[in-house]
Amino acid sequence: MSLLTINDLTVEFPTRRQLFTAVDHVDLSVEPGEIHGLVGESGAGKSTIGAAIMGLLDRPGRIASGTIKLSGEQISGLDAEAMRGLRGKKISMIFQDPLTSLNPLFTVREQLVETIQAHLGGSDAEANKRARDLIDRVGIPDPDTRLDQYPHQFSGGMRQRVVIALALCTEPDVIIADEPTTALDVSVQAQILDLIKELATERQVGVILITHDMGVIADTTDKVTVMYAGKVVETGPTSQVMGRPSHEYTKSLIAAVPRPTLKLHRFPQISYGGRETRFAIEDMARHWPKVDNDTSKPVFEIRDLTKKFLQRKGLLPWDRTYFTAVDQVSFDIRAGEVFGVVGESGSGKSTVARMIAGLYPVDGGTITFEGQVVSDLKNRAALDAYRKNIQMIFQDPYSSLNPRMRVDDIVAEPIRHHRLMDGADIKRRVDELLDQVGLGHEAGLKYPHEFSGGQRQRISIARALATQPRFLICDEPTSALDVSIQAQILNILKDLQEHLGLTLLFISHDLPVVRQMCDRVAVMKQGKVVELQETNSLFANPQTEYASELLRLMPRLDDLSTEGLSAEG
Amino acid sequence: MFAYIVRRMFQSVIVLLVVGLVAFSMFRFVGDPIDNMLGQERTQADIDRLRSELGLDQPFPVQYFKFLQGAVQGNFGVSYRQGRPVSTIIAERAPATLELAFVSGVLAITLGIALGVFTAIRRQGVAANVIMTVSLIGVSLPTFLIGILLIYIFSVELDLLPSFGRGETVMIGNWSTGFLTTSGLKALILPAITLGLYQMTLIMRLVRSEMLEVMRADYVRFARARGLSDRVINFRHALKNTLVPVITITGLQLGSIIAFAIITETVFQWPGVGLLFINAIQFVDIPVMAAYLMLISVMFVTINLIVDLLYYAIDPRLRVDARAT
16 A cells, blocks of 8 residues: 555636636555655646645645545545644655745744644653754754754755754654755755655655756656646656656656756757747847957956955954955956856855946956956946946846836836937837747736746846847846746857857856856856866866866766657757 | 944934934024013013023024033923923923823734734634724824824713823822822823824734735745644744834834824823923923923934844844854
């Protein structure tokens, strides 16, 4: 008998206009000690399954049909009180973002003890002892000190360990891990996944691992279920599904994952479901000012760039301490290339980008753009002229667009700010831009919330192109997006470089994406550039230990058989 | 932490000095105290003599400086109207205002937080919606109107509670309290409600919206996924996080309870410092006005300092930043 059995589960969300079926007749079963991957794009219904098992469906969602059984007993349809007794006791959950899933105002001990006592009762001393054991078990060093600290005193990876400790409080039979490592760096991700694997084997816990990362699935899971639009399209042992996918959607999903090995001309897109979006970057090239990219000369020369942040304020200057985020970084960016910067969080890669964009003042060193030093520009006119030539695309497409502005105003804003044209010309330019990034000019009349993440990122691109810049800074432009959307956005960026002669600074922690996008890559660690190489040679032959460590930890698909990967979307 | 307090104290002193300067520059427009102080039989010579005696012929920065000189020695001058030291008059009146402010403050905070939490948890419920609607009235009606309405209903029509004054008071040392007599307590009810109603509805609405925000946070979902009971989630996890922003506004509101007591005290003829101030304005009693304004700003500044320190007590993230690593 399976540990967890889901039979014919349908979850519906009645809305005012229509009935939305988030999960459509899904069957699923998990054995003790098995890690079962649940993969699909956002909106595929994978998190909804997790919430349905936990009895935590957001209103107005409801289970319309089907049953969920735990060790043979039906748990769907239990009343709220009985369900609460199961949650955390028999079934636990690990959430995506360890930064927000712990209450910031309580110590780790308080949160563990209250959970233990809520289910097992027992004295304070017993609960405290158990809390200490758990913290020790999930691999947090120095448990006695760490227990009395607050969540903000832990790093992201350590917090996720605390979250896992909380999920383990009462020896659950099933753990649902909803994107447990999406917010973490590769090295930390590997550690957390190892911990989950260990727990599954050691305690015979059944784990449902929800993710959109095919690399994680290939690395970690025993079985996998692929979902598309609320339906299961394929299920089976991981090596079989990933190695010899039988369904068209699985094939194109696997093909769309960027490879760290061979470099392709374009990112393969998911064609399943007839979602092909047309871009017309070539059209844009006709109106674009001709740039003569002399590849021998650098566009940017960065010398000894340094940024310090105040860490401790003090009344007196010698009481203050500073944190050096960027430490004497030097590199050149050549005209027309895509220059990548990789590194883990806190390595200073975004700070470098922000200094180049002029968003942070420079604390030391110089930035030279086409022979002119721009890091200490004070003159408003010169600064504006420089800023017109560089534009930025940010990571989070949800917070980087003003929700109160209409899309055409958002795109027109840089044009108006730099007084590049007026009246009807602006409207024509904005319409063109929206057409060219594949949204259609009618999109201009809507507001940002009416668009999906990928569409919003295209609005950002249209906005960045409005001033016809020479240089684009892309700060993790696709890390919030699904593989299929990621491919679209990255292809647009590639087109921009190819057809418009733009130079790109591309910041990412996703090594396969960097492999596909960039001509040269700088690897940053703790504010310093530790390695700078041509992309091909970096991936083939990393010179530093740190770079080879990063490459080793990257979850990859090619551990599995590569059959069936030739199918491209 | 220590450096922080010192810095805040330093800022507070500057705030007080600026408030005083602004106050003194305004006094000239209130009127001429000499008119009220001398009878019909005055001569120009009398007027000039009194004016130079009081130092009113000097420019206002000089007057202000002299006031400060006295104030740092604890001497706030002598009231023009009553001929007694201002510090004595205020000491007599302060207990009335402070007791009123205390009662309405406690009322506003306890009821405000309780109703705020209630309406947030039961936001679909009938009771919650009724409370929300009624609270709109509380926010939109001006204080004096509420006072007059309450007097009309409870004093005039029902004849349950007194419509003015403090009732009987008992002296404990120099402090006259109304807490110890039945008539004193009865007299407190209407003014305290009048004064606290607006603050209460404000705190309630603030707590409600903050609480709704916090209930959507990931750590509340995670607490639920761990199987904690609703009571623990609502009152332990959610409420404590709700309080962080609520404290700021509440602190400011407590300051204004004391400052806005003027209106309530006028409506209920409550013998506190607010009423004293109104009378002082009518008589252009400069020493009383100056002392009152300084007193109010000291209170505002102190309350805000306490609020900032409360942040440290509630939010561990600030504590660690202050200690630094």
